Amino acid sequence: MRSLIVILSVLFLAPLFIKGAQIRVGTGEAYKSIQLAINAAQPYDTIHINKGLYKEGNIQITKPLTIIGKGWPEIDGEKKYEVFTIKANDVIIRGLKVQHSGYATLDDPGGIKVLESQNVVIENNWLFDNFFGVYLQYSKNCIVRGNRIQAYGKQEQEIGNGIHCWKSDSLIIENNFIKGHRDGIYFEFVHYSSIHTNHAVSNIRYGLHFMFSNNDVYTENKFQGNGAGVAVMYSRSVDMYKNIFYENWGDAAYGLLLKEISDGHISGNQFTRNTVGVFMEGTNRMKVEKNKFDYNGWAMKIQASCMENEIKQNNFLANTFDVSTNGTTVLNTFLHNYWDKYSGYDLNKDGIGDVPYRPLTMFGVLVEKVPAAMLLFRSFMVLLLDQSEKIFPTLTPDHFIDPKPSMKYV
Amino acid sequence: MNLKNCFTILIILSAISCGQSGPEKIELNKDACYQCKMTISDLSFASQAITQKGRVYKFDDIACLLEYIKGNTVTENQYWIGSFINKGEFIQADSAVFFYTEKLNSPMRGNIAAVNNWNISQIPYDTSEYIRYAWKDLVK
Numbered sequence: 152m153r154s155l156i157v158i159l160s161v162l163f164l165a166p167l168f169i170k171g172a173q174i175r176v177g178t179g180e181a182y183k184s185i186q187l188a189i190n191a192a193q194p195y196d197t198i199h200i201n202k203g204l205y206k207e208g209n210i211q212i213t214k215p216l217t218i219i220g221k222g223w224p225e226i227d228g229e230k231k232y233e234v235f236t237i238k239a240n241d242v243i244i245r246g247l248k249v250q251h252s253g254y255a256t257l258d259d260p261g262g263i264k265v266l267e268s269q270n271v272v273i274e275n276n277w278l279f280d281n282f283f284g285v286y287l288q289y290s291k292n293c294i295v296r297g298n299r300i301q302a303y304g305k306q307e308q309e310i311g312n313g314i315h316c317w318k319s320d321s322l323i324i325e326n327n328f329i330k331g332h333r334d335g336i337y338f339e340f341v342h343y344s345s346i347h348t349n350h351a352v353s354n355i356r357y358g359l360h361f362m363f364s365n366n367d368v369y370t371e372n373k374f375q376g377n378g379a380g381v382a383v384m385y386s387r388s389v390d391m392y393k394n395i396f397y398e399n400w401g402d403a404a405y406g407l408l409l410k411e412i413s414d415g416h417i418s419g420n421q422f423t424r425n426t427v428g429v430f431m432e433g434t435n436r437m438k439v440e441k442n443k444f445d446y447n448g449w450a451m452k453i454q455a456s457c458m459e460n461e462i463k464q465n466n467f468l469a470n471t472f473d474v475s476t477n478g479t480t481v482l483n484t485f486l487h488n489y490w491d492k493y494s495g496y497d498l499n500k501d502g503i504g505d506v507p508y509r510p511l512t513m514f515g516v517l518v519e520k521v522p523a524a525m526l527l528f529r530s531f532m533v534l535l536l537d538q539s540e541k542i543f544p545t546l547t548p549d550h551f552i553d554p555k556p557s558m559k560y561v
Numbered sequence: 562m563n564l565k566n567c568f569t570i571l572i573i574l575s576a577i578s579c580g581q582s583g584p585e586k587i588e589l590n591k592d593a594c595y596q597c598k599m600t601i602s603d604l605s606f607a608s609q610a611i612t613q614k615g616r617v618y619k620f621d622d623i624a625c626l627l628e629y630i631k632g633n634t635v636t637e638n639q640y641w642i643g644s645f646i647n648k649g650e651f652i653q654a655d656s657a658v659f660f661y662t663e664k665l666n667s668p669m670r671g672n673i674a675a676v677n678n679w680n681i682s683q684i685p686y687d688t689s690e691y692i693r694y695a696w697k698d699l700v701k
Contacts, residue, residue: 257685306590309603333590333602355590356600363670378590379600403593403600410598432598 171217177201177224185218185226186210200224200247208232214239220246223277228252233260234281243272252281255309261286262300265293273298283311284332290319295327302331304355306378312337313354320344328352334360335377342366351375357382357408358399361389369394374406380425382408383415393419396428405430406447413437422447428470431457438463441561445469449515458482464561467491467510471528474510476551477519485510485553489561497558507552513540516547584609584641584651585617596625597669606667606674607643609651623659623699624671630700640696645674646683652676654696660684662691673699 174188174196175181182188186207188198194214202222209232212218216239225248228234234249244263253260261283265271271293278284284300287293295314304310313329314336316322322344329335335351338344339362346369351358358374358381361367365387373395374381380399383389389412396406406425407417413435420442422428428447429439432454438461444450445468453460455478466489467473473490487503488510495504514533517524527533540547587609592601595618601607608626610618612635620626623642630638640654657675664686665672673694676684684691 307588309589356602379593382599384597384599401591403591403598408598430598 171196174198175201177203189214189216192216195241200226210235212237212239212242215241217243218245218247219243220248220276223248225250228260228262228281230254233258233262233264235263237263237265237268237271240269240271242268242270243274244276245272245274246276248277248279249281250279252283254282259283259286259311259315261311261315264288265290268293272296278313281311283315284313284329286311286315286317287319287322288317290316290322292321293319294323295325296323297326298328300327300329300332304331304333306355309333310355312360313351316341316344323347324349329354329358331355334358335374336360338362338364338367340364345369347371349373351377354378360384361386364389368392373397374399379403380405380407382410383412384408384410386412386415388414390416391418391420392416394421396420396422396425398423399425401426409434409437416440417442421445422450427452430454431460433457435459437461440464442466443468444473448472449475452476453483454478455480460484461486463487464557465489466561472512472515472518474551475515475519476511476548479548481548481550487555487557487561488553489557489559490553493556493558495556502558504556504558507554508556509541509544509547509552511547511551512537513546582611582615582639584611585619586649587619587643592619594619594621594625596620596629597622599668601668603668604643604648605645606665606671608675609641611639611641613637622667622669622671623673623675624667624669627671627699642675644680645676646680657696659694659696659699660686660691661694662686664690 176185176188197217200220202224204225206227226234228251230251231253234252249262252262262278262281264286267289269291273295275297278300285295300313310333312334313332316338318340320342325347327349329351330353332354333356335354335358337360341364344367349372352375354377356378358377361383363385368390370392375397399406404426406422406428409431411433416438418440422444424446426448428444428450430452434457436459440463443466447470449472450467450470451474453476460483462485464487468491490508493508495506587607590602599621601621606622608620641651642654642657644650644652656678658678659673659675661673
């Protein structure tokens with residue numbers, strides 16, 4: 152019994168003694184400079200930064216520390232320096248306003264750069280007008296959460312990504328707001344990571360961009376008005392749930408661009424008002440289920456290089472074209488989707504249309520071959536051709552059908 | 562306006578309308594790569610292929626251009642490679658010097674860039690850090 156009390160008291164009291172020192176930085180405090188405070192600190196100390204403007208060039212963090220801002224202290228890179236460089240495990244950065252990092256040099260300066268570190272948490276910061284916002288490289292088990300990341304990139308100039316992750320794994324990126332960068336979130340060689348409830352708006356290129364990244368998941372994010380939507384490329388097993396792809400308009404813009412990817416799951420997403428909702432090229436064994444496509448130019452463009460994709464129980468509403476393709480081979484299955492253009496009937500009342508639906512119109516095929524033919528869209532002749540094609544398919548691939556379309560909104 | 566004037570204008574117009582053979586401007590963050598469909602966001606690795614008919618295909622990475630050439634039997638194309646040093650300037654492929662280094666981090670990880678052959682000294686890496694190529698080495 153006595154030994155138990157000893158053990159318990161050690162367990163309860165120990166944190167009181169191991170807790171690191173509290174160091175304060177600011178006018179009237181022991182330290183005026185953040186870098187000097189960091190140099191003087193012992194590992195696992197906490198540094199509190201008071202409100203104020205700090206111009207210290209590049210600040211290096213090389214030991215485990217917690218850095219907390221009070222009243223949004225502004226840490227300024229004067230457009231010349233990378234603001235924070237972290238090369239240590241267990242660093243926490245919270246409540247800072249990190250602004251004006253260096254620009255467009257070969258070493259990709261960022262607001263907060265994390266190199267070869269683990270268990271770093273970057274939380275509730277305001278990253279303002281940096282070349283790269285948060286940059287993680289060769290890092291593991293890091294969390295980037297609740298940051299507001301904003302830059303003022305223009306189309307004709309080069310700018311870095313909001314959250315840039317390279318050769319890392321087990322990251323969590325959540326609740327961030329990212330605006331005006333090149334890509335909102337960029338993943339390259341990043342595995343086993345998740346991206347939740349972020350909001351990427353008006354980024355110059357993509358809201359979210361995957362390259363060579365496997366076994367990742369992104370859920371409940373909103374991507375709005377980005378230059379070209381979201382791109383998932385050269386990756387395997389990337390799952391996408393309940394995201395909103397909204398208003399990605401333009402010649403080369405897509406809600407979601409899938410290129411050379413396989414074995415993923417796209418479910419519960421909403422694609423609204425995009426030039427192309429989903430563009431697929433070299434995409435294999437993807438399950439596209441229970442998504443909603445509305446008011447898109449093309450809901451889906453499935454190139455002939457795609458195989459064994461299942462498109463099931465999706466809702467297609469008010470799209471100019473439901474599906475388009477550039478080939479004649481059909482290697483993907485459509486089943487139980489709801490198509491608002493379906494004009495079939497359901498005599499046995501089982502909720503499934505008795506005649507197959509052809510999502511590919513003749514004019515859709517024509518436009519794919521001769522884009523300029525779009526001029527004739529909604530003309531009487533085109534209508535006539537489309538109707539006759541429905542009865543005697545000649546140009547459209549014979550098997551490009553949903554054999555069991557749903558009669559009701561799924 | 563007399564007939565002669567008319568003719569001159571017509572001839573000038575027709576001369577302007579065709580025969581445009583140089584590289585086209587690549588609109589940053591707007592034009593997409595023909596091969597990989599990605600939006601071009603860095604001119605230092607961009608390139609373009611111009612067919613005999615004058616059609617321009619743009620690429621975001623020299624690896625994409627090479628991929629396109631591999632999958633294409635037409636050989637009379639003109640190839641223009643973006644200069645790594647003077648962004649926005651295009652060099653005819655034959656007179657470009659290519660260098661490969663992992664440090665480049667090009668968009669598609671081709672990690673090849675080009676400079677004009679009189680500009681080799683401007684490559685911002687040490688000669689031991691990169692491998693040099695000529696155009697004919699890359700396309701063979």
